[in-house]
Amino acid sequence: MTENTPPAKLDKIFVAGASGMVGGSIAYFLKGKGYANLLCPGSNILDLVDQKSAEDFFAREKPTIVILAAARVGGIGANNRLRAQFIYENLMIEANVIHTAFRHNVRKLIFLGSSCIYPRMALQPMKEEYLLSGPLEITNEPYAIAKIAGIKLCESYYRQHGCNFFSIMPTNLYGPNDNFDLESSHVIPALLRRFHEAKTTAKDKVHLWGTGKPRREFMYVDDLAGAVAFLMEGHNAEDLYENGISHINVGTGMDITIAELAERIGELTQFEGKIEFDPSKPDGTPRKLLDVTRIEEMGWRHSTPLQDGLKNTYDWFQGTAIARGR
DSSP states (O other), rough: OOOOOOTTTTTTTEEETTHHHHHHHHHHHHHHHTTOOOOOOOOOOOOOOOOHHHHHHHHHHOEEEEEEEEOOOOOHHHHHHHHHHHHHHHHHHHHHHHHHHHHOSEEEEEEEOGGGGGGGGOSSSGGGGGGTTTOOOOHHHHHHHHHHHHHHHHHHHHHHOOOOOEEEOEEEEETTTTOOOTTTOOHHHHHHHHHHHHHHTTTTEEEEEEEOOOOOHHOOOOOOHHHHHHHHHOOHHHHTTTOOOOOEEESSSSSSHHHHHHHHHHHHHOSSEEEETTTSOOSSEEEEEBOHHHHHHHHHHOOOHHHHHHHHHHHHHHHHHHHTTT
16 A cells, blocks of 8 residues: 655655756746755756666655656657667666665655557557557657566565555657757657758758558657656556556547658748658557546546647747747
8 A cells, every 4th residue: 555645745755867858848847836945956966777876866866756858868769760769878876766766765656657658459449448458650669668678667666665656658849948959859849840940941841751541649748757756646546556557547538640740840830841651661560549547537638739739839849940040
């Protein structure tokens, strides 16, 4: 039985990965709710791949709640090219943080996974029960395996030690402070940058990977931050594990084709040229749509429409691009 004590505003909350888009949004959201004792060291200060670094941090700071959003992430190209780096670094981060949290009696830990944990050809929308029911998408298999290991670490520490550790599986996320590097970014920031640069350099075509047919679900990162706070404040590990699931999906329950997304971003950026897809490049999983019935029954729903989130993200990117002289 896990402790059902809501967090106090002065609890020490360690947001691992706070220098990234997801962790930064979570930290900002929690601060806005009045949590005044947030621990948000950057990766240049705290190397979670290193076990001693993690141990020293927990011993010194003694956090009571941990939000594990730190990860090595990237798009299809980066996942496929940096396979060893993605599996090694993510496994080490998860193992170091989760085990050290157990050693230092952390009261609650929430691990953030990824929807790529589900089989490539999973039934749609994907229910939590579909985990480990079929082969993974080969282009991001190492990353997905690492994330599955994180889920099972949390569940195993609950089963053996009663730790209040559990996992949430966000859908594809986007928003301000995303990674817009064309070599390693995810689809929305990559498209926003490609279309922005095509418009500003007066190009008449934008070339994109794949066929444009895969369907994807996208959620604005601030909505995820709200879901994390909702689960941190009102739910515990036993709410999942004693109801037969190992994690909880967090998404919008709606998807769109990549071609449709590209058209929307073309309109948003006022690009007037042609969009050309390259079918010789990989599409990745044909469809990824989460079944979000469980979290909606708990009382949480996303609130940001895709078009609003895209505009917010593009506005942020334009400000950053201007500041950098792009």
